[in-house]
Amino acid sequence: MTWFQQILVWLVAIHLVVWAWVWLVPTLVVRVDRIYAGALGLALPGLIFLQREAPASVLRHELQHVRQLRRYSPIGASVLLAWHYASAAIRRRQRSGRWPSFWSLWAENPLEIEANQAMRQNSPLPRHWILGQPLDRCH
Numbered sequence: 001m002t003w004f005q006q007i008l009v010w011l012v013a014i015h016l017v018v019w020a021w022v023w024l025v026p027t028l029v030v031r032v033d034r035i036y037a038g039a040l041g042l043a044l045p046g047l048i049f050l051q052r053e054a055p056a057s058v059l060r061h062e063l064q065h066v067r068q069l070r071r072y073s074p075i076g077a078s079v080l081l082a083w084h085y086a087s088a089a090i091r092r093r094q095r096s097g098r099w100p101s102f103w104s105l106w107a108e109n110p111l112e113i114e115a116n117q118a119m120r121q122n123s124p125l126p127r128h129w130i131l132g133q134p135l136d137r138c139h
Helices: 003-024 056-072 074-096 102-107 110-119
Strands: 028-032 041-044 047-051
Touching (some): 003 074, 056 074, 056 110
Antiparallel strands (some): 041 047
């Protein structure tokens, strides 16, 4: 096997392990005092960070991101976002003559739009564990 094939095999193996992690390990929700850039929540494979004062709608939003990671895989979601950002930035640059801001592109990305729609639902939240306590006792 060439070095390129070996690297490719390792990348595929790492991808499959991370995707299996997202599917098999229950998502742990951790309450924190502060998240970078003023966000109220942050979803990572197997882990959701929520600010202490974040409402339940933020948890719905982050749980939707976890479902997206399961649907597309972590690498698939990354490729989808990279395609969206690159194509939208080029289109806007051609139209207006200047590069758009990251945040304007972020508001239009399909994964974020879907998660924002989930925020507005009133469906019951799953019983995730937050620092050893059921979610309904942590509000």
